[in-house]
Amino acid sequence: MNAGWEWITDPANWHGSDGIPVRLAEHVGYTLLVLLVALAIGLPLGLFIAHAGQRAAFAVINTANGARALPTLGLLVLIFLLSTGSDVAALIPLVILAIPPILVNAYEGIRQVEPQVRDAARGMGMTGRQVLFRVELPIAVPLILLGARTAAVQVVATATVAAYINLGGLGGYIMDGILLREYGEAVGGSVLVVLLAVSVQGLFTLFTHLVTPRGLRKEHA
Amino acid sequence: MISFKGVTKRYADGTVAVDGLDLELATGEITVFVGPSGCGKTTTLRMINRMVEPTSGVIAIDGVDVTTRPAAELRRGIGYVIQQGGLFPHRTVLDNVATVPLLLGWDKKKARERARELLPRVGLDAALGARYPHQLSGGQQQRVGVARALAADPPVLLMDEPFSAVDPVVRAGLQEEFLRLQAELHKTIVFVTHDIDEAVRLGHRIAVFAKGGHVAQYATPRELLAAPEPGFVTEFLGGERGLRKLRFFAELDATPEAARPGSGEAPGATALGEAPDA
Numbered sequence: 155m156n157a158g159w160e161w162i163t164d165p166a167n168w169h170g171s172d173g174i175p176v177r178l179a180e181h182v183g184y185t186l187l188v189l190l191v192a193l194a195i196g197l198p199l200g201l202f203i204a205h206a207g208q209r210a211a212f213a214v215i216n217t218a219n220g221a222r223a224l225p226t227l228g229l230l231v232l233i234f235l236l237s238t239g240s241d242v243a244a245l246i247p248l249v250i251l252a253i254p255p256i257l258v259n260a261y262e263g264i265r266q267v268e269p270q271v272r273d274a275a276r277g278m279g280m281t282g283r284q285v286l287f288r289v290e291l292p293i294a295v296p297l298i299l300l301g302a303r304t305a306a307v308q309v310v311a312t313a314t315v316a317a318y319i320n321l322g323g324l325g326g327y328i329m330d331g332i333l334l335r336e337y338g339e340a341v342g343g344s345v346l347v348v349l350l351a352v353s354v355q356g357l358f359t360l361f362t363h364l365v366t367p368r369g370l371r372k373e374h375a
Numbered sequence: 376m377i378s379f380k381g382v383t384k385r386y387a388d389g390t391v392a393v394d395g396l397d398l399e400l401a402t403g404e405i406t407v408f409v410g411p412s413g414c415g416k417t418t419t420l421r422m423i424n425r426m427v428e429p430t431s432g433v434i435a436i437d438g439v440d441v442t443t444r445p446a447a448e449l450r451r452g453i454g455y456v457i458q459q460g461g462l463f464p465h466r467t468v469l470d471n472v473a474t475v476p477l478l479l480g481w482d483k484k485k486a487r488e489r490a491r492e493l494l495p496r497v498g499l500d501a502a503l504g505a506r507y508p509h510q511l512s513g514g515q516q517q518r519v520g521v522a523r524a525l526a527a528d529p530p531v532l533l534m535d536e537p538f539s540a541v542d543p544v545v546r547a548g549l550q551e552e553f554l555r556l557q558a559e560l561h562k563t564i565v566f567v568t569h570d571i572d573e574a575v576r577l578g579h580r581i582a583v584f585a586k587g588g589h590v591a592q593y594a595t596p597r598e599l600l601a602a603p604e605p606g607f608v609t610e611f612l613g614g615e616r617g618l619r620k621l622r623f624f625a626e627l628d629a630t631p632e633a634a635r636p637g638s639g640e641a642p643g644a645t646a647l648g649e650a651p652d653a
Contacts, residue, residue, distance in 0.1 A: 274520075276450070370464055
């Protein structure tokens with residue numbers, strides 16, 4: 155532990171193309187990219203299956219959850235080799251990891267809207283699109299953000315594997331540290347990943363509080 | 376006038392919810408659909424604003440077949456109140472009430488203004504406008520539901536067991552104010568309940584629905600209590616019919632003579648809707 159602290163506080167590690175700021179930026183960059191792609195896929199799919207009927211929903215959710223069980227590292231290496239070394243393609247396993255919580259929570263968020271609320275919305279003369287955007291989505295916001303938060307924390311932690319294929323990020327310190335028996339570096343890298351994950355969690359919690367409609371805050375405070 | 380001609384609703388699994396219904400509901404009056412659960416009264420109500428589409432037959436409002444108009448547009452012109460309010464939990468009371476005016480394209484300020492002036496009319500303090508639904512009591516939520524249905528001043532109001540989720544004391548208060556409001560507004564109201572006492576108290580005319588989705592009797596409360604059809608209707612009115620009749624006529628007697636129409640004859644059931652303290 156002490157070695158880890160010394161490593162983190164050593165000014166030499168905060169400079170250069172291999173320094174902590176650069177690696178941290180890479181790590182955050184991968185996480186953001188992966189989250190955006192996962193949101194772009196998982197959110198619409200979740201909203202869609204919430205309206206598509208039980209059987210479709212069951213199939214999609216189980217497929218997504220099943221995909222979660224795939225070993226991320228194995229998949230990473232496989233896709234990296236298949237895509238003949240494409241950096242971006244190598245992030246696919248992380249996207250696969252991030253989709254299920256987003257998808258499932260978007261689905262649940264819409265499903266938990268009380269039937270009478272939906273009935274009233276239609277009965278007032280809202281079109282299907284208006285019911286979705288003016289009633290269902292706002293009510294589902296807290297759950298959707300919870301899903302995104304879970305995904306973000308998982309991706310931050312798991313993005314360390316990107317170092318296996320020389321994509322950098324904070325995982326590089328852990329890998330190098332272990333390989334070179336520089337345990338201070340390995341521990342320091344791990345601590346940074348944990349700190350980042352905790353910060354992400356905190357930021358999401360704050361953000362969720364800010365964008366949750368006030369009428370819903372009591373239940374999800 | 377709302378008319379049903381040969382209206383049948385058959386579901387895909389073969390269940391017949393409503394069977395060859397012919398019914399005419401008078402403009403400006405309260406028509407109550409009463410009956411046990413599963414008798415098709417709610418389905419019948421929901422076919423008026425196309426929340427349910429009939430399998431066959433025609434439903435017309437003032438002679439216009441409802442299916443000739445786009446469903447969303449049709450519904451914006453018909454007030455809709457449901458059990459437990461169905462209020463939008465993420466919107467303030469004021470924004471809930473302003474829903475239909477906003478859908479109709481009023482500007483926000485005017486819609487809010489309208490909502491604000493409606494609150495006292497349904498017996499709510501104006502200060503409640505800024506609250507959220509979960510901060511209100513059940514009775515208050517129901518009042519908001521009624522205000523929301525009235526916001527765009529629709530000529531027709533559909534009410535599906537609007538007062539059944541509140542306790543009897545609150546319900547009596549809501550019923551009383553509902554009658555007072557109707558005496559001012561003269562809406563064409565279709566009111567669904569499973570409570571025969573509520574039906575007798577509120578209805579100008581009552582349609583008693585029986586299992587299988589047909590109307591066993593369609594009459595004024597007075598006729599219904601005095602001469603129920605033998606069989607299902609008599610059974611549905613139950614052993615307390617004599618008591619109900621007494622109470623009903625006692626209430627009419629308590630109504631000032633001037634408030635009753637056709638004073639020569641025995642007081643008609645219409646007096647109920649217009650008497651402030653009936």
